[in-house]
Amino acid sequence: MSGNNPGISGTSAVLLLAHGTPDALDEIPEYLRNVTGGRQLPESVVEEIRHRYFLIGSSPLTKLTLQQGEMLSEDLDLPVYVGMRNWKPYIADAVRAIRTNGITKIAAVCLAPQNSRTSVGLYKRALFAETDGMQVDFTEGWADHPLLADAFAERLRVVWTPGTTVLFTAHSVPERTVQNTPNAPADPYADDAKRTAAMVAERVGLAQDEWLFAFQSQSQSGGPWIGPTVEDTLTALRVQGVERVILQPIGFLCDHVEILYDIDIAFRQFAAGLGMELVRPESLNDSHLLTDALANLARKGLARLDRE
Numbered sequence: 001m002s003g004n005n006p007g008i009s010g011t012s013a014v015l016l017l018a019h020g021t022p023d024a025l026d027e028i029p030e031y032l033r034n035v036t037g038g039r040q041l042p043e044s045v046v047e048e049i050r051h052r053y054f055l056i057g058s059s060p061l062t063k064l065t066l067q068q069g070e071m072l073s074e075d076l077d078l079p080v081y082v083g084m085r086n087w088k089p090y091i092a093d094a095v096r097a098i099r100t101n102g103i104t105k106i107a108a109v110c111l112a113p114q115n116s117r118t119s120v121g122l123y124k125r126a127l128f129a130e131t132d133g134m135q136v137d138f139t140e141g142w143a144d145h146p147l148l149a150d151a152f153a154e155r156l157r158v159v160w161t162p163g164t165t166v167l168f169t170a171h172s173v174p175e176r177t178v179q180n181t182p183n184a185p186a187d188p189y190a191d192d193a194k195r196t197a198a199m200v201a202e203r204v205g206l207a208q209d210e211w212l213f214a215f216q217s218q219s220q221s222g223g224p225w226i227g228p229t230v231e232d233t234l235t236a237l238r239v240q241g242v243e244r245v246i247l248q249p250i251g252f253l254c255d256h257v258e259i260l261y262d263i264d265i266a267f268r269q270f271a272a273g274l275g276m277e278l279v280r281p282e283s284l285n286d287s288h289l290l291t292d293a294l295a296n297l298a299r300k301g302l303a304r305l306d307r308e
Contacts, residue, residue, distance in 0.1 A: 016068065016080060022087055032049065049257075062084070106135070108139065111253050116192075148196065154287070159280075
């Protein structure tokens with residue numbers, strides 16, 4: 001059983017939702033239009049993103065997400081589908097396959113543990129636009145799931161030594177999208193991200209002054225994005241005499257361009273220019289603890305559906 005073609009009969013299934021990534025360089029303009037909701041980006045921005053994908057070869061996000069789905073399916077002995085918001089296989093494609101296989105109950109889990117209306121909210125809207133007449137349990141957020149923290153801590157312990165500064169990161173978002181308004185409740189994203197980081201730090205045994213948090217991958221368009229930035233944080237640490245930093249992105253569950261380029265190339269070069277060494281733990285990717293966390297969330301979702 002693999003990908004979106006499971007072979008187990010029944011009325012219940014799990015759907016993993018992820019961001020998506022283009023399969024080839026010439027697909028990047030269309031992919032970016034999906035990301036921006038049709039808004040045209042400056043050609044210079046498109047070319048810069050194309051250059052980053054070229055430097056890393058290709059993003060393994062889709063392949064790794066499908067692998068995570070396969071591992072989860074084996075653990076649950078249930079069909080697990082994958083739907084992407086911005087590229088193939090699209091959420092609509094996954095739901096269509098689910099209907100074709102006679103499944104009527106879906107436990108949906110976003111592979112974005114930290115809840116935000118800019119990410120999880122958009123996944124939810126895209127999913128429910130396709131699932132009329134179906135029973136759907138949607139996990140809103142799971143930033144504080146103990147097994148998620150265990151998974152990140154397992155990776156971090158491999159490279160951490162006492163006294164080494166750890167910088168946790170999550171993807172930044174535009175300030176305007178998370179600001180409080182009369183018509184929108186407070187967005188939990190920043191607090192969620194920092195909560196995950198604190199749980200990982202506690203498990204590894206980091207002292208309070210041994211870790212920090214920053215937001216990465218701010219865009220150059222669309223107004224101000226939330227910070228502090230990684231660059232500003234590294235600069236401040238170097239002023240304090242820090243020469244080695246471990247950077248762990250706790251907002252991402254597998255390798256993709258924001259890790260393989262932003263961290264492994266851009267941030268490492270920036271740190272080297274400051275006279276610092278930057279080390280990154282292995283991403284969760286095929287982590288069995290991550291599978292355990294997803295299985296726990298899926299079972300809870302399916303149990304809620306059974307009680308309806």
